[in-house]
Amino acid sequence: MKRRNFITKGTLGALSTLIGSEIVYGAKIPLGYEPLALQDPDPFKLFNKDTGMTVLNNKPWNIEAKAHLLDDKVTSNKYMFIRNNGLIPENIDVDNWTLTIDGESVQKSKIYTLAELKSKFQHHTYQLTLECGGNGRSEFNPPAKGNQWTVGAVSCANWTGVRLRDVLEDVGIKNNAVYIGYHAADVHLSRNPEKEPISRGVPMAKALQDETLLAFQMNGEDIPLAHGHPLRLVAGGWPASASGKWVNKISIRDRVHDGSKMTGTSYRVPCEPVAPGEKVADEDMCIIESMPVKSLITYPKSGAMIKEGQALNIRGHAWAGELEVTKMEYSIDFGSTWNPCTVERPINRLAWQHFSARINNFPKKGYYEVWARATDSQGVSQPMLLPGWNPKGYLNNACHRIAIKVV
Numbered sequence: 001m002k003r004r005n006f007i008t009k010g011t012l013g014a015l016s017t018l019i020g021s022e023i024v025y026g027a028k029i030p031l032g033y034e035p036l037a038l039q040d041p042d043p044f045k046l047f048n049k050d051t052g053m054t055v056l057n058n059k060p061w062n063i064e065a066k067a068h069l070l071d072d073k074v075t076s077n078k079y080m081f082i083r084n085n086g087l088i089p090e091n092i093d094v095d096n097w098t099l100t101i102d103g104e105s106v107q108k109s110k111i112y113t114l115a116e117l118k119s120k121f122q123h124h125t126y127q128l129t130l131e132c133g134g135n136g137r138s139e140f141n142p143p144a145k146g147n148q149w150t151v152g153a154v155s156c157a158n159w160t161g162v163r164l165r166d167v168l169e170d171v172g173i174k175n176n177a178v179y180i181g182y183h184a185a186d187v188h189l190s191r192n193p194e195k196e197p198i199s200r201g202v203p204m205a206k207a208l209q210d211e212t213l214l215a216f217q218m219n220g221e222d223i224p225l226a227h228g229h230p231l232r233l234v235a236g237g238w239p240a241s242a243s244g245k246w247v248n249k250i251s252i253r254d255r256v257h258d259g260s261k262m263t264g265t266s267y268r269v270p271c272e273p274v275a276p277g278e279k280v281a282d283e284d285m286c287i288i289e290s291m292p293v294k295s296l297i298t299y300p301k302s303g304a305m306i307k308e309g310q311a312l313n314i315r316g317h318a319w320a321g322e323l324e325v326t327k328m329e330y331s332i333d334f335g336s337t338w339n340p341c342t343v344e345r346p347i348n349r350l351a352w353q354h355f356s357a358r359i360n361n362f363p364k365k366g367y368y369e370v371w372a373r374a375t376d377s378q379g380v381s382q383p384m385l386l387p388g389w390n391p392k393g394y395l396n397n398a399c400h401r402i403a404i405k406v407v
């Protein structure tokens, strides 16, 4: 029999303290064993997520949806992806939460309490599409480092808050303002308080849009902790990294904001297309702004079966950053021919749109793929396969596909 090493009395004592209870057979715990009570909590319970969601990383937490889970017109918390660059802030004191507006381009910096923000400015609600710039990254080749998102890092929820514009008007912004940059309460993975996990922003024109909110509610309730409670910047249609969670400061900059993840290959792509794997000079990289046209088939789930002669009803959502989707098509022959879908207008600017189609032209039994393709108001369509390679694997807006078997 192999000899096992058991934990020492000292370690056992420390473990009992952590767990808050005597570990009755503690002397029998093998060395290096991590008691279940000390392992990561169940993320689905912790964040109130559907157990069908996929956990891509736990340090920091990154969780994505699957296409069929996003079938609802408005994304509820349980199907909303989580993308964290650092550690979720702990012990949030809502009553003492403040938002500072400072920077080179304010007349005089100002501090608002959450209560002041809520009482002083008019409230607005918009349904806003938030897609991670890296959604679809898993398909790039050569592979791109980072969370291997498939299709589920996108959401469209109702966000309620005050217009950033109204707040900036109240503060007084100088004419030389170029960009806003957010600062937030999350903690860098190194726990070094000098470092920010992420501090991004948007140009003034985007900051001043009607739909750019300092939000305190999501879907009519307090924003869930993982999504930015108690205050979040929401700039729909742009990479969701521009929508700072747990925001406590907004700096009005006289230059392009240069916070964490604004430079290098972070949320930047080659300004002109490059060959896969090619090195790109820093000055040839451009910050991602409006997200490209894209769509997702949310019903049926890939792998569905229908009987021969039966029609197949499909549906899903389509979005196009700052633009609107004006045409939606499907193909059952790998993109050789396309048929129209019905596509609804967005409920408001920057909200995703709903499409549907009734497919009754499957010629016989067998395996099919249904592809969906959206076209934006400038006539740009989704590529059928992977679009331009870039170092970090952003902006994969290839057509979504589902498998169907006619039996």
Ligand SMILES: Nc1nc2c(c(=O)[nH]1)N[C@H]1C(S)=C(S)[C@@H](COP(=O)(O)O)O[C@H]1N2
Residues within 6 Å of the ligand: 080, 081, 082, 083, 084, 085, 086, 130, 131, 132, 133, 155, 184, 185, 186, 197, 198, 226, 227, 228, 239, 240, 241, 242, 243, 244, 245, 246, 247
């Ligand atoms: N403070 C802060 N804001 C943040 C992030 C973060 O890590 N910290 N992640 C950004 C990124 S990269 C994305 S894609 C979205 C994800 O929003 P969600 O987790 O609410 O879906 O939040 C953005 N805002």
Ligand SMILES: [Mo]
Residues within 6 Å of the ligand: 083, 131, 132, 133, 134, 240, 241
């Ligand atoms: Mo992101």
